[in-house]
Amino acid sequence: MSDAAPLLLAEGLTKYYGRQLGCRDVSFSLYEGEVLAVVGESGSGKTTLLQLLSTQLAPNAGRVRYRLRDGETRDLAELSEAERRFLFRTDWGYVHQDAALGLRMNVSAGANVGERLMAIGWRHYGRIRGSAVQWLDRVEIDTERIDDPPLTYSGGMRQRLQIARNLVTQPRLVFMDEPTGGLDVSVQARLLDLLRGLVTELGLAAVIVTHDLAVARLLSHRIMVMKGGDVIEQGLTDQVLDDPREPYSQLLVSSILPA
Amino acid sequence: MNPLLQLTGVSKTFTMHLQDGIRLPVVTDVAFDVDAGECVALAGPSGAGKSSVLKMIFGNYRCDAGEILVRHNGERTDVARADPRAILKLRRTTIGYVSQFLRAVPRVAAIDVVAEPLVASGIAREDARTRAGGLLARLNVPERLWALSPATFSGGEQQRVNIARGFLPDLPILLLDEPTASLDADNRAVVLDLINEKKKCGTGIASIVHDDDVRARTADRVIDITRFSASLR
Numbered sequence: 001m002s003d004a005a006p007l008l009l010a011e012g013l014t015k016y017y018g019r020q021l022g023c024r025d026v027s028f029s030l031y032e033g034e035v036l037a038v039v040g041e042s043g044s045g046k047t048t049l050l051q052l053l054s055t056q057l058a059p060n061a062g063r064v065r066y067r068l069r070d071g072e073t074r075d076l077a078e079l080s081e082a083e084r085r086f087l088f089r090t091d092w093g094y095v096h097q098d099a100a101l102g103l104r105m106n107v108s109a110g111a112n113v114g115e116r117l118m119a120i121g122w123r124h125y126g127r128i129r130g131s132a133v134q135w136l137d138r139v140e141i142d143t144e145r146i147d148d149p150p151l152t153y154s155g156g157m158r159q160r161l162q163i164a165r166n167l168v169t170q171p172r173l174v175f176m177d178e179p180t181g182g183l184d185v186s187v188q189a190r191l192l193d194l195l196r197g198l199v200t201e202l203g204l205a206a207v208i209v210t211h212d213l214a215v216a217r218l219l220s221h222r223i224m225v226m227k228g229g230d231v232i233e234q235g236l237t238d239q240v241l242d243d244p245r246e247p248y249s250q251l252l253v254s255s256i257l258p259a
Numbered sequence: 260m261n262p263l264l265q266l267t268g269v270s271k272t273f274t275m276h277l278q279d280g281i282r283l284p285v286v287t288d289v290a291f292d293v294d295a296g297e298c299v300a301l302a303g304p305s306g307a308g309k310s311s312v313l314k315m316i317f318g319n320y321r322c323d324a325g326e327i328l329v330r331h332n333g334e335r336t337d338v339a340r341a342d343p344r345a346i347l348k349l350r351r352t353t354i355g356y357v358s359q360f361l362r363a364v365p366r367v368a369a370i371d372v373v374a375e376p377l378v379a380s381g382i383a384r385e386d387a388r389t390r391a392g393g394l395l396a397r398l399n400v401p402e403r404l405w406a407l408s409p410a411t412f413s414g415g416e417q418q419r420v421n422i423a424r425g426f427l428p429d430l431p432i433l434l435l436d437e438p439t440a441s442l443d444a445d446n447r448a449v450v451l452d453l454i455n456e457k458k459k460c461g462t463g464i465a466s467i468v469h470d471d472d473v474r475a476r477t478a479d480r481v482i483d484i485t486r487f488s489a490s491l492r
Contacts, residue, residue, distance in 0.1 A: 031344065189365040196364070200379070218364065222343045236318060236343040243320040247276035254277060 005067055007032050007173060007205050012062035013052050015045075021229040022048035025062070028224065028234070032172065033203040037220035037237065039210060039252065044226040046209040047177055053207060054094060054175050055084060069172075089119045093166030093174035097181040099158035102165065103150045109136060109161055110146040116169050135164040139194060156187035160194065167198065176208040180215055192218055213256060217241055225249045261330055262292035263432055263463040264316065268325035269339070271311055272489070284489030285311045289325065291482045295431065298454060298464040300478035307488045309467045313434045315339070316465065317356045318346035329353060331431055351380055356434045357425030359441075361417040363410040370395065370405040373423040380428060394423040398449055414441045426453050433457060435466040439473050451476055 006029035015022035023045030030036055038046045051057040053064055055076050067073045069091060076084070088094070096102040103112050113132040114122075122128050129146075136143050139160040150158050159179065166174060179195065180188040196219055199206060210216055216223050217237060224234040225248065233246045244250045269289035275281045286308040293299050301309040314320040315338070316327055322339035329336045331353040336345055350356075355376075364372070370391050377387035395405060398419040404412065409420045418441050425433070435454070439447045447470070454477045457464060468474045474481070 034344070193364065193366040221347055236346055238319050239321060239343075239346075242314070243273075245274075245321065250276050 004032070005073060006030060007034075007067050008053065008207075009065040009073070010049075010053060010062070011065070013049065013059050013064065014061040015048050015052055015057060015059050021045070022057075023052070023226070023229045026052075026224075026231055027062075030173075030205055030207065032205050034222065035199055035204075035206045035208065035220040037208050037210060037216035037223045038226060039213060039216050039223060040226035041211060041252075043228075045229040046211075046226055048229075049226070050175050050177055050207060050209050054088075054092065055079075066173075089116060090169045091171050091173065093169075093171040095159075095162055095166055095174060095176040095179050097178035099150065099155070099162045102162040103158065105151045106149050108147045108149055109141065109153070112150065112161060113165050113168050116165055120169055131168060132164075135168050136161075138198075139164045140190070154187075155183055156191060159183065159191055163191075163195070163198070167202070167204075170202070172205060174204055174206045176206060176210075178210055179208065180210070180212065195219060213241060213252065225252065262294045263330055264293040264465065265328040265330075266291055266312075266316070266325065267328075269312070269315060269322055269327060269487075270324040270489075271308070271315060271320065272323055286484070286487045287489045289484075289487040293432070293463040293465050295461045295463050296458050297479040298458055298466055298477050300474050300481045301465060301467050301484050302474075302481050303484035303488060307484045309484050310436055312484065313356070313436050313465060313467065317354060317434055318349070319356075329432065351376075353430055354432045354434065355425050355428060355430040357422055357436065357438050359418070359437045361409055361421040363408060363412075363417065365410055366408055368406045369400065369409045369412070369420050372409060372420055373427055376424060376428045391423065391427060394427055395420070398423055399446055415443070415446070418442060419446060422450060422453070426457070429460070429462075431462060433462050433464045435464060435468070437467055437469065439468065439470055447473060 008030040010026055010028050013026040014024050026049055038049060040046050052059050064076045065073050066076055110129060110132040113135050114128040117128050117131060133143050133146060136146055141157055141160055150161055153161065180191055183191065192215060199219065208219055220237045223237040223240045224231050227248045233240060233249045240249060241253055244253050267290050270287045271285040273283040273285065289312055291299065301312060303309055311320055315322045318338050325339060327338040329338060329349060336349055338346065370388055373391035373395060374387035378384050392405060400416060400419050409417050422438055439450050442450065451473060454464065
């Protein structure tokens with residue numbers, strides 16, 4: 001973790017859907033190499049927050065600032081559409097819970113990975129394919145399957161392919177929305193271990209939305225507990241999980257069934 | 260000389276919101292120092308708050324009041340008030356912690372569990388693994404187990420993996436919570452040697468040890484935690 005300026009800064013982020021509260025007054029800063037978990041039950045505002053941070057939604061109040069590769073920290077709302085698209089293609093990754101939203105299901109796995117490289121100007125077919133092979137291997141997908149579309153993949157493989165597609169451009173920040181949701185426990189363990197390795201090796205910063213506290217404990221440095229749109233507690237992950245202060249955090253932690 | 264670790268007025272109360280907001284005071288006004296090269300044993304019956312004190316020093320539990328000053332590389336950090344990044348940095352560079360229980364991660368080999376803190380501090384993976392293997396061998400963990408995840412190990416084997424992980428990095432402060440609890444005599448002797456070697460290198464140690472023999476042979480001072488124990492006073 002570097003001591004430089006934060007990579008991402010959220011300031012007073014608030015979003016209403018009509019009269020319905022999405023999330024309210026969320027502020028935090030995220031540094032390079034730091035993983036923040038956002039936990040809470042359905043409807044707590046986790047996904048709204050993720051969409052605000054990644055500029056897929058516009059806030060009613062507050063702003064998000066991001067330190068670009070040139071070192072300049074900019075208000076994301078003031079970026080041009082082209083600049084924002086460029087961020088999405090290169091410096092950011094977004095891993096959806098439903099892999100079908102993050103992949104093109106009918107084109108080959110290799111093309112799914114290569115597409116992000118072509119979007120940033122790679123043209124040499126051999127190099128693109130080479131990089132795709134490397135990444136499939138890295139996320140433990142049999143490279144023999146490179147020409148098969150993800151439609152023919154299992155849920156766990158699809159999720160690993162989505163991760164490869166996101167990481168191939170060496171982003172500095174990855175947003176993940178329930179990355180292990182809907183997977184079998186054994187498949188989850190493999191994915192988590194993979195993510196954990198990649199995050200440390202590549203020094204990625206990440207915001208991970210999850211309702212699974214075990215995922216948060218394994219992957220994150222810091223945690224934010226949300227309830228009804230508000231952040232009710234935040235801090236060091238093991239501190240919040242082992243010594244939760246707020247009634248709702250205590251409820252969440254005590255609701256885990258021992259295996 | 261300023262102590263490595265200095266606790267003053269440290270207090271901790273748990274509030275159990277799910278049980279009618281019952282307040283469980285654990286310790287009040289804890290004060291003690293740990294100097295370089297000494298081992299301070301925390302004593303007292305179960306429930307006196309010994310582990311809670313160690314956990315507060317490591318930043319795992321919050322500290323309600325008081326100061327937990329850690330000195331290292333000319334910097335002074337108050338763990339009670341430090342932000343998460345500062346605490347994580349302290350854990351990488353300054354404070355190690357060996358608990359009674361290993362939190363095993365599926366699919367991560369024992370040798371990598373042990374090597375991980377070294378790798379995180381910037382040492383090359385192969386070098387870190389070699390050193391991890393050396394310590395595992397010294398703690399009599401058979402080499403055929405090194406490549407397996409400790410999730411399936413026996414309690415004693417898991418504890419030795421945990422000890423190796425905690426003792427491998429050279430950190431100036433080491434917190435030990437019952438490091439010999441489920442070990443046989445041979446391995447207890449190894450841990451005893453490890454503790455005394457750390458002391459010789461200048462490591463300041465705070466330990467919880469129930470075994471009187473181990474305590475007598477490692478501790479320079481004993482702090483009776485019941486003096487600060489909120490429930491026993």
